[in-house]
Amino acid sequence: MGVLADHAIREMIARGEITAAPAVIDAQVQPASLDLRLGARAWRVRASFLAGDGRKVAERLAEFEMHQIDLEGGAVLEKGCVYVVPLMESLALPDGIQAVANAKSSTGRLDLLTRLVTDDGVEFDRIAPGYCGPLYAEICPRSFSVLVRPGMRLNQIRFRAGQAVLGDAELRALHAESPLVDGEAVIDQGLGFSVDLKPASGDLVGYRAKPHTGVIDLDVIGGYDPSEYWEPIHARDGRIILDPGAFYILVSREAVHIPPDYAAEMAPYLAMVGEFRVHYAGFFDPGFGHANAGGAGSRGVLEVRCHEAPFVLEHGQIVGRLVYERMETRPERLYGADLASNYQGQGLKLSKHFRA
Incomplete structure (x- = not known):
């Protein structure tokens, strides 16, 4: 199963x-x-x-x-x-x-x-x-x-x-056997992850989409200047204010590991913590960020859209959770090991269409 x-x-x-x-x-x-x-x-x-x-x-x-x-x-x-x-x-x-x-x-x-x-x-x-x-x-x-x-x-x-989702007790046991994040794991109906607004170097914490831009050809890889489409977001005090309707690319504080016999899906956190959505793409393949696939932990990129009212987002605030699922069998190829994977070992990163 x-x-x-x-x-x-x-x-x-x-x-x-x-x-x-x-x-x-x-x-x-x-x-x-x-x-x-x-x-x-x-x-x-x-x-x-x-x-x-x-x-x-x-x-x-x-x-x-x-x-x-x-x-x-x-x-x-x-x-x-x-x-x-x-x-x-x-x-x-x-x-x-x-x-x-x-x-x-x-x-x-x-x-x-x-x-x-x-x-x-x-x-x-x-x-x-x-x-x-x-x-x-x-x-x-x-x-x-x-x-x-x-x-x-x-x-x-x-x-x-059948049923593939790991319960919290199973998730704690898996983390004890093969750490799923660096440091303490916050486990409550999945593995909680938080936002990083105090980077190890500099003060660039994310990007906000500009409202009036050109067309993006989805076949063009690494061909677009980020400055024409994105406004960099800097935080010097560990917090930012999200504007209603604006779209942001941020990054998780935790480096995530997906063991080879498991997969994960990003799920929203409780709506009571703020009216914003933190993901639009949410599959994490077996091997994502894992040492067996050439990774040393990969940050989760957060696709954030704020609703209703401006909202203060602070460093370390839990904004989502990873729901882990067991694989029926181990894949023949792991993410990052045998595939041309664009986001293995990633930190804060825009889509592959933009120049680094």
Whole structure:
């Protein structure tokens, strides 16, 4: 019982439980997830929606469609608009296997809200056992307009057999055996993590997205000047004030370790500590930050959006938690060890599209 590893995902493909046109390529298979690819057409819709029980996404598109966009050759998805894109992959899940989706790390760091939608769906990003049908991505660029093409991979899907989440007692035992963070572990319905606003050197603690910028081509890696898209945030007293509606890239104080037989997902902390959201992309693969995969602990990058009122965020404040899950089996490849992983050993870091 647990999260299915890369070799199990390949077996699902071989059995026809995961199909795609064109066929899935090996680069899509990650240690504990499968990257999903955009299809050739996008629907600009009036509002975000779920299909609902007994309804098809295609039916609802007819209700909410404003116009269609051909993505072949590239097309711009405008900031503040909502789009639905059929994905190249489809599922025929067996009973006992459920799925959960999330935005990829680079997608979240661009404030590119991307969620999975299915037929009969009553939740985003959650797929019940036995689902048979197509997959769609709902995409809403929040800070930057983006240029996309068919085949781009903005979100990923993880498959689970049975109960995979570790309880607090199991998490404490795992931390005692293989430390999950450097220093004391705050464990309460997951592993708590806090924000770093007192860096070891200097006073740069994060970045805030600028409101009026150019388009970002998602195929361009390391090609954009950060100063044209981001305002650096400095803190000399260990605190910053979050502006309502603004998007920030910050970093966790803790260096995180994900052992090879486990995966993790970032989850929000209690809403009572402040009206802000701390993540848009939340999968941590086996081996992330772990010594077995060439890591020495990796900070968690926090994608933060404040709601309602200005909010004071202080150094060391707990802002989220990592929910650890056991793998069904150890992956053949670990994050950072055998893959060209962009964020192994990371600290405060923008998405891969920007120059260092």
